[in-house]
Amino acid sequence: MLHPDSTAPGPTTIDRATCESLDAADPLAPFRERFDLPDGIVYLDGNSLGALPRATRAHVDRVIAEEWGIGLIRSWNDAGWFAKPQSVGDRIAPLIGAAEGEVVLGDSTSGSLFQVVTAAARLRPDRNVIVAEHGSFPTDLYVIEAVQSMAGGATPLERRLVRDGGPALDELLGDDVAVVVLTHVDYRTGRMHDLAEVTARVHEAGAIMVWDLCHSVGAVPIDLGAAGADFAVGCTYKYLNGGPGSPSFMWAASRHHEAARPAVTGWHGHARPFDFEIGYEPMSGIGRFRVGTPQLLSLAALEASLDIWAEVDMSLVREKSLRLTELFMALVDRRLGAWPIEVVTPRRSTRRGSQVALRHEDGYAVMQALIERGVIGDFRAPDLMRFGFTPLYVTHADVWDAVESLHDVLESEVWREPRFAHRSAVT
Amino acid sequence: MLHPDSTAPGPTTIDRATCESLDAADPLAPFRERFDLPDGIVYLDGNSLGALPRATRAHVDRVIAEEWGIGLIRSWNDAGWFAKPQSVGDRIAPLIGAAEGEVVLGDSTSGSLFQVVTAAARLRPDRNVIVAEHGSFPTDLYVIEAVQSMAGGATPLERRLVRDGGPALDELLGDDVAVVVLTHVDYRTGRMHDLAEVTARVHEAGAIMVWDLCHSVGAVPIDLGAAGADFAVGCTYKYLNGGPGSPSFMWAASRHHEAARPAVTGWHGHARPFDFEIGYEPMSGIGRFRVGTPQLLSLAALEASLDIWAEVDMSLVREKSLRLTELFMALVDRRLGAWPIEVVTPRRSTRRGSQVALRHEDGYAVMQALIERGVIGDFRAPDLMRFGFTPLYVTHADVWDAVESLHDVLESEVWREPRFAHRSAVT
Numbered sequence: 001m002l003h004p005d006s007t008a009p010g011p012t013t014i015d016r017a018t019c020e021s022l023d024a025a026d027p028l029a030p031f032r033e034r035f036d037l038p039d040g041i042v043y044l045d046g047n048s049l050g051a052l053p054r055a056t057r058a059h060v061d062r063v064i065a066e067e068w069g070i071g072l073i074r075s076w077n078d079a080g081w082f083a084k085p086q087s088v089g090d091r092i093a094p095l096i097g098a099a100e101g102e103v104v105l106g107d108s109t110s111g112s113l114f115q116v117v118t119a120a121a122r123l124r125p126d127r128n129v130i131v132a133e134h135g136s137f138p139t140d141l142y143v144i145e146a147v148q149s150m151a152g153g154a155t156p157l158e159r160r161l162v163r164d165g166g167p168a169l170d171e172l173l174g175d176d177v178a179v180v181v182l183t184h185v186d187y188r189t190g191r192m193h194d195l196a197e198v199t200a201r202v203h204e205a206g207a208i209m210v211w212d213l214c215h216s217v218g219a220v221p222i223d224l225g226a227a228g229a230d231f232a233v234g235c236t237y238k239y240l241n242g243g244p245g246s247p248s249f250m251w252a253a254s255r256h257h258e259a260a261r262p263a264v265t266g267w268h269g270h271a272r273p274f275d276f277e278i279g280y281e282p283m284s285g286i287g288r289f290r291v292g293t294p295q296l297l298s299l300a301a302l303e304a305s306l307d308i309w310a311e312v313d314m315s316l317v318r319e320k321s322l323r324l325t326e327l328f329m330a331l332v333d334r335r336l337g338a339w340p341i342e343v344v345t346p347r348r349s350t351r352r353g354s355q356v357a358l359r360h361e362d363g364y365a366v367m368q369a370l371i372e373r374g375v376i377g378d379f380r381a382p383d384l385m386r387f388g389f390t391p392l393y394v395t396h397a398d399v400w401d402a403v404e405s406l407h408d409v410l411e412s413e414v415w416r417e418p419r420f421a422h423r424s425a426v427t
Numbered sequence: 428m429l430h431p432d433s434t435a436p437g438p439t440t441i442d443r444a445t446c447e448s449l450d451a452a453d454p455l456a457p458f459r460e461r462f463d464l465p466d467g468i469v470y471l472d473g474n475s476l477g478a479l480p481r482a483t484r485a486h487v488d489r490v491i492a493e494e495w496g497i498g499l500i501r502s503w504n505d506a507g508w509f510a511k512p513q514s515v516g517d518r519i520a521p522l523i524g525a526a527e528g529e530v531v532l533g534d535s536t537s538g539s540l541f542q543v544v545t546a547a548a549r550l551r552p553d554r555n556v557i558v559a560e561h562g563s564f565p566t567d568l569y570v571i572e573a574v575q576s577m578a579g580g581a582t583p584l585e586r587r588l589v590r591d592g593g594p595a596l597d598e599l600l601g602d603d604v605a606v607v608v609l610t611h612v613d614y615r616t617g618r619m620h621d622l623a624e625v626t627a628r629v630h631e632a633g634a635i636m637v638w639d640l641c642h643s644v645g646a647v648p649i650d651l652g653a654a655g656a657d658f659a660v661g662c663t664y665k666y667l668n669g670g671p672g673s674p675s676f677m678w679a680a681s682r683h684h685e686a687a688r689p690a691v692t693g694w695h696g697h698a699r700p701f702d703f704e705i706g707y708e709p710m711s712g713i714g715r716f717r718v719g720t721p722q723l724l725s726l727a728a729l730e731a732s733l734d735i736w737a738e739v740d741m742s743l744v745r746e747k748s749l750r751l752t753e754l755f756m757a758l759v760d761r762r763l764g765a766w767p768i769e770v771v772t773p774r775r776s777t778r779r780g781s782q783v784a785l786r787h788e789d790g791y792a793v794m795q796a797l798i799e800r801g802v803i804g805d806f807r808a809p810d811l812m813r814f815g816f817t818p819l820y821v822t823h824a825d826v827w828d829a830v831e832s833l834h835d836v837l838e839s840e841v842w843r844e845p846r847f848a849h850r851s852a853v854t
Contacts, residue, residue, distance in 0.1 A: 036492075036496045038496070038497045038499070041499075043499060045499065045500045048500050049495075049499060049500045049503075051496075051499065052491065052492075052495050052496035056491060057488055057491050057492060060487060060488075060491060060724065061484055061487075061488060064479065064483060064484050064487060064670070064728070065463075065479075065484060067671075068476075068479050068670055068671055069463045069465070069478075069479035070465045072465070072468075072470060072472065072476060072478065072803060073472045073475050073476045073803060073805060074798075074803070075671070076476075081671060107534030107535060107538060107718070107719070107722070108534060108693060108695075108718050108719025108720050108721075108722075109719050109720070110691065110693030110694060110695070110718045110719030111534060111538060111691060111693065111718050111719055114690075114691045114693075114718075118577070134705060137694075137703075138694055138697070138703050138704060138705060139693050139694035139719060141705050141706075141707075142692045142693060142694060142697065142707040143691065143692065143693065145692055145706075145707050146690060146691050146692040146707075149688075149692075150545070150577035150578065150690060161705075237720070243491070243495055243723070243724055244494075244495055244502070244508060244720075244723035244724065245720045245721050245722040245723040245724070245726075246722065246724075247722065248719070261576075263541075263573060263577060263690075264537065264538060264541045264570065264573050265569045265570065265572055265573040265576075266535060266537030266538065266541075266566050266569060266570065267537060267564075267565055267566035267569060268535075268537070270565070270569065274808070275808055276564075276565050276807060276808055277565060278561060278565060278568050278588075279568075279572075280568075280569040280572050280573075291534070291535050291537045291538050291541075292534070292535025292536050292537035292538055292566060292675070293535050293536070293664070293671075293672045294535075294672045295534070295535075295672040295673065295674065295722040295724075295725035296670070296671035296672040296725070297487065297670050297671065297672070297673075297722075297724050297725045297727075297728050298722035298723070298724045298725040299672075300724075301491070301724050371501075376499060376500060376501070378500060380703065381701070381702055381703055
């Protein structure tokens with residue numbers, strides 16, 4: 001059995017039977033039964049869209065039939081609808097090391113980032129630089145542009161980017177830096193930052209630390225409180241399995257709540273929303289990050305998935321995640337050495353999230369051919385094939401089968417068929 | 428039968444049998460069977476949260492089971508998920524006099540207003556005043572504050588309010604006015620503006636016209652194109668029956684698309700979202716108003732309700748709406764004259780949406796007692812009882828029953844019981 005802290009490629013004697021034994025001994029194995037996965041599919045894209053929990057359909061249907069259909073407008077009180085963005089936020093809190101009352105649901109991650117980055121920048125009015133990474137998921141960069149373009153005036157905000165082979169974070173951390181926005185786990189490579197260590201460096205420079213947890217929440221243990229971070233946003237439709245487009249969340253450390261001034265001041269963030277006052281006054285606490293009416297059916301699906309997370313031990317998730325990713329890399333090393341494939345994900349377990357990226361010049365076509373064989377990963381331009389390992393429903397045997405299928409695709413050269421070459425609009 | 432253009436209180440001889448005859452002759456009557464309404468309830472709050480269409484549960488369940496559960500990540504292409512905010516927007520277009528490609532779904536109305544008001548203000552960089560109404564739904568005013576506070580700098584934006592008994596719109600329309608934001612139908616009183624006439628006055632002053640259609644879409648015929656308006660936002664969970672928190676929509680006249688610069692530049696509004704470029708470039712057309720991943724399950728419920736709207740003749744809706752509201756006011760006049768109740772909704776049909784507000788000093792308690800008897804309306808501080816008339820599922824007999832119940836509540840003085848006095852947080 002591979003040790004979770006190992007950086008070795010793993011025993012060369014492993015075979016499918018070994019994988020099956022690992023599955024039989026896996027304490028998380030029973031969770032797979034909590035998901036509806038299509039037959040014949042190895043699903044390695046839960047880092048993009050999580051699988052469907054079995055309980056979700058009935059839960060959403062009950063909310064529609066009873067809370068909406070029968071309760072109608074009364075459900076705003078009787079079913080706790082108004083409180084949902086915060087009551088459900090409290091259920092996400094344990095997954096990120098947040099306290100009760102520190103997490104609230106938003107709409108999309110981009111919208112939530114806009115709220116949070118604005119609030120962060122306003123806490124440092126005497127500084128005008130926002131630092132981010134060139135390799136961030138692009139919407140983070142676009143949202144920083146949006147904050148910049150709104151905050152015109154005397155001292156325009158400047159965006160500085162950390163780049164591979166370019167300036168490192170420390171070189172950019174001058175006393176003009178207001179906010180640093182970083183992605184905990186990189187969306188392409190799976191590279192993971194040390195949350196506490198980076199936060200400390202950013203604080204030393206007097207800046208506010210905003211974490212994007214989209215690719216780490218539900219994938220790795222997170223302790224924002226212990227790290228002393230300032231703000232965070234995250235996504236619930238990836239590892240948390242909340243369903244397509246399920247609401248984002250925002251976190252703000254309690255110490256910032258009263259001073260925080262998010263960008264969009266909608267009525268659901270008002271101190272007295274049902275007094276219908278003409279002037280805005282922020283709700284006390286995290287509720288001030290709210291905007292308008294939450295999309296309650298999407299939120300209902302998230303609630304069903306959080307029922308599962310309430311039972312999950314994140315240390316077991318991390319342990320299995322590392323076993324799966326190491327196993328995958330070890331098998332790639334062993335089986336695919338004949339082809340020009342490169343593992344771009346860090347081998348060091350402390351620097352790795354729960355996904356592995358392989359570089360291949362024709363990664364798009366190879367991935368399409370692989371998907372046709374029932375192994376679903378995805379592709380990120382220009383040349384990365386991504387494989388996500390979601391420990392609640394991915395098995396060691398899945399990992400074995402995925403690498404074997406990839407081997408077959410490469411060996412047969414089936415991916416060279418023209419039908420795999422055409423890149424569709426959405427990948 | 429009451430004439431739709433009549434301003435008279437209606438025949439004093441009307442009784443429940445007359446109402447039943449009107450229902451029997453109602454061309455929209457068959458639509459009531461398309462909704463699941465709880466037994467024994469007269470639902471007059473569809474102006475706040477529309478009723479549940481019978482087809483919604485199965486449709487949402489299919490999207491969850493098939494598109495999410497089986498299609499998984501592939502549904503972004505195969506089920507057209509990425510295009511949904513625009514393809515579903517196109518289905519709303521006919522209800523508001525918009526052309527194909529002019530409507531896109533957003534998240535909440537507040538968030539969408541922030542996008543649209545920012546884009547509107549940026550079209551008039553040489554002007555710095557935003558005009559709105561004191562009686563607007565408050566979030567419109569809060570969002571204008573948000574736009575103001577973001578756009579700090581040399582010429583801070585100023586907000587000017589039209590008030591009853593205060594300055595009228597024309598008095599505020601100076602050559603410094605960039606944008607006018609008005610609510611087509613007032614959320615409390617049901618007062619309706621003349622969309623075309625007001626738009627023309629605003630344009631004469633050189634300002635941009637933004638309409639809030641929350642309380643008019645699906646309630647009255649709307650022709651933004653004919654009015655030559657600039658931007659609009661609206662809500663789909665009221666008269667459109669999209670479900671609790673179903674997504675808002677945004678409209679921009681085609682002539683503004685290429686110049687429009689909304690506030691939040693998320694990746695779903697990028698020209699090439701899946702090229703993952705580090706710089707933002709807006710998608711051409713209305714798509715640039717998009718932010719992040721749409722909440723697809725809430726959106727699915729909306730799609731089911733739009734299947735109904737595709738069959739609806741809005742002129743019939745308007746005709747019935749006016750009959751229902753006139754009938755209600757006529758019966759209130761006749762039956763409730765002994766109590767201090769005032770109809771605050773315009774009697775003139777051209778100035779009225781599809782709701783009626785009654786002022787009563789103890790409106791909160793009276794409404795609670797009425798709800799206990801199965802007639803559901805709502806209350807807006809300080810003293811307004813609101814009754815919404817949604818022609819697809821409210822009958823003339825419902826109107827009769829509602830007024831009779833209100834009569835009983837007032838005559839019995841049951842509303843004076845202490846249990847009705849306590850005002851809950853959400854009303």
